[in-house]
Amino acid sequence: MAEIEREAMEYDVVIVGAGPAGLSAAIRLKQLDAECNVVVLEKGSEVGAHILSGAVLDPCGLDKLIPDWKAKGAPLNVPVKEDNFYALGEAGKIRLPNFIMPPLMNNHGNYIVSMGNVCRWMAEQAEELGVEIFPGMACSEIVYGENGEVKGVVAGEFGKNADGSHGDGYEPGMELHGKYVFFSEGVRGSLSKQVIAKYNLDADCDVPKFGLGMKEIWEIDPEKHNEGEVTHTMGWPLGTKNTGGTFIYHLENNQVYVGMIVDLNYKNPHLYPYMEFQRFKHHPMVSKLLEGGKRVAYGARAVTKGGIQSIPKSAFPGGALLGCSAGLVNLPRIKGNHNAMLSGIAAAEAAIEAIKADRRGDVLEGYDDELRTGAVGKDLKKVRNVAPLNGRYGLLGGLAIGGFDMWCNTFGFSLLGTLKHGKSDAEATEPASQHKVIDYPKPDGKLSFDRLTNVAFSFTNHEESQPAHLTLKDASIPVDVNLPKFGGPSARYCPAGVYEFVGEGAEQKFQINFQNCVHCKTCDIKDPSQNIVWTTPQGGDGPNYPNM
Template sequence: MAEVEREAMEYDVVIVGAGPAGLSAAIRLKQLDADLDVVVLEKGSEVGAHILSGAVLDPSGLDRLIPDWKDKGAPLNVPVKEDNFYVLGESGEVRIPNFVMPPLMNNHGNYIVSMGNVCRWMAEQAEEMGVEIFPGMACSELVYNDDGSLKGVVAGVFGLEPDGSIGEGTEPGMELHGKYVFLSEGVRGSLSKEVIAKYDLAANCDVPKFGLGMKEIWEVDPEKHNEGEVTHTMGWPLGFGNGGGSFVYHLDNNQVYVGYIVDLNYKNPYLFPYMEFQRFKHHPKIAELLEGGKRVAYGARAVTKGGFQSIPQVAFPGGALLGCSAGLVNLPRIKGNHNAMHSGIEAAEAAHDAIKAGRAGDTLDAYDTALRTGPVGKDLKIVRNVAPLNGKLGPLGGLAIGGFDMWFQTIFRFSLLGTLKHGKTDAAATETADKHKPIDYPKPDGKLSFDRLTNVSFSMTNHEESQPCHLHLKDDKVPVEVNLAKYAGPSARYCPAGVYEFVEKDGKPEFVINFQNCVHCKTCDIKDPSQNINWVTPQGGDGPNYPNM
């Protein structure tokens, strides 16, 4: 966008993203010094609107941040009472006994939650302490000091013309400056990508790895509901050549979270993650639970799974990466919210110490060290070889050897395998279509399984249609001339919201982007084999409006 005059507001710490990491940082800063000026900027229409997670919450981060969270009414109301793990075949299943699983996989002591509601409650705690929280404020640009350090962000730009130019109705937004800027945007955030590249933060780490997580909320027959039950599966329908699996969590009010994660390192460009999820619900065990029930919500988002070796340097001049912006999900546990909270606490403590010592704006090396050696590092280091093993040996081999590796480290405190490498990026893992055969997926029946556009309507997604498309192509010719020609147009399948399609116009294929459908999962930014799609934030308030994901 062309240079414009903007008002500026000054803060001690500017936080981008009102997820568990950003809100934890804001609360901890105020606990340490009530006089610090802290602002949290959230692109969703309200706090929690863009939060999607399983979620079984390990309360260790919350215990550390707000020890009396129970007395303060935190929405952790469903403790895990039953923990199951199954390997599925097409028509049956084999349960893996709990005693075989490494201790860290035990979910007792954890809670089935809506992380959207947890974040709404955390926002209330933060605001009571004096934190300013502005929802509907997308941060579209970064602002730098003359010495190259991060100065702040541009937020609240509205009314750009469709081509991105400034029109009569454009609101140019404002600059929010901070002694520190914390980026807690979630997976593959656009500003986080910029600072990782600018400061070469990934120079000494392995490639990032991701999965695509899709989730529905179902209201089921009370007789089939088992509040507190947690079930994970692997195997059918993905099989044992592709990584991924399901989660089924019974929360309160006869509701069940049903979700599926597909690792994005799959080779076959014909693989259709969304349809794998829909097919999964027809397994006899899952169909029995859902029959007679009602789907009430849908959403999707990318999940980080690179683990310990893929964490970039998290501190840079004037700022820090928090939570999923740094990639802190524990893959085998399918948990990252507790680590997000820990990262927010660590970043807040390092920034407070630096500001107090008169070192405001320098690089928070203490945060980087604390993240790697504290609770987050310990949680991720023991599972660091699971994702590489899955990638090399498939899910069964990964389960067997990865399980042994986790048990061995639990007992002996080191790994015989050292630290394995991931190898290729998820985009580079995609092979050309001539090496694979198309996959025939059953048509959704409208009862257990649904087409994408119908399901997207249950995400309450909305984008103001006259704004610029927030899905930028580096080269307009690549989708048809490269991705369609060589890879059979995988964007038409890897997107869980039907954003991308190839249509015929004047006898020739044409690439269409239906950005209004976008649920902000970022899969296209990750999986596009040509790395030709750049996801940037749309104007504030747009996107999904998840009520209780």
């Protein structure tokens, strides 16, 4: 095929992804140099359309970026006023007293927010400073310079047929070049994966680790609503062998966020994370809260949980990894948005310094150093052993030893040093023959719902005539390897029902319903054969979250 000719636009900094990290970088660049030419490319149909987070926001990043955010109308309207921690059994609960929790777990001074709405507001602040933001512009390729540095990206390619050929309305997209390119794609970004591999950025770090986060928004009876209440639970239904937890956050307008994070290091391929989440809502504590209410939105996304030891080198020739593209979530706090903002600020400051020194396309070593030794690194260093301990000892052992270690780190030391994670989440999956099949109750349509019904509440849409953005390295592996050895786990680990095995016996086939995809990237992470590759669909496609 002949090389595609594309128009090119030149910028000082090109930013891929309009999440909290990318928007913070854009704002900080313009604060430091009003003449800096900055563009933000967002694959969602609008800013915030693909943003899903818990979220209880630590405002420290926003305080540094826009100190007068309150006067400027930032949508941080619900301060946390009550913190609850529970260990659940199937029919009961035990309240864990707040005083045993390490100080970093305290949510005093934090806010229950919709990060989608926070990002929409941040985009307004960026545009007022002169940042160009283009939603509906998926970035499909990286453009490299003569010396092997990242020079830019290709964005806005539309109109391919299902077989990859060019349709009648094909648009080749445009190359956007920058002196520096920032990747803030979120977890397991397709371009971020490419630069990590090309520059061997993960050579000196531990394996990345992830969880699958699922969330619903409910409108509940006003008499049951307690604005500002934050509840976290652990234990049932995941039990003590599988780690993860749940959250219930009471925001404004009689709404609550209900969610679960299932750590993807689980061994039993029969485990069905989505149904674990649905089962959780039938716990007496939760069902009592939700009965009489209605679910108004659903979504899912992967969450980074590897901690500081899993962060790859985050600066490379011509650019940087920001936010969850680097993996900056503080696991026990279930918070990463503040670190995403701080990473964007640090990357912007390093880039402005380089641009003013007339450097282009080099490695922003100062950014990588700041990420590890500055506020982000200090935040993550205190909790660095929580994920490895959970992986080794399960819920109870991980909780006891991890809690002790966090208390030690409060005083600046750890008896454990820095533990290793060991296996990747894909490698942790064991053969189905070693585990019992889990019998999940059928959703009742009132508190719990089947996947396809819930996916409709993510407002997901993909143009069906385009090439599938989920591809297989080897088309034979799902049926020939994953089904007989692992029980076909893709039919369960996907929270949107993308993957299914159809037919019987020798006629059985693997089907990919990419139209359902909510862009969580779990398949790219958990597939035991590492055979599924997630890439971006054409711009604007995917979920359209209203206020996640």
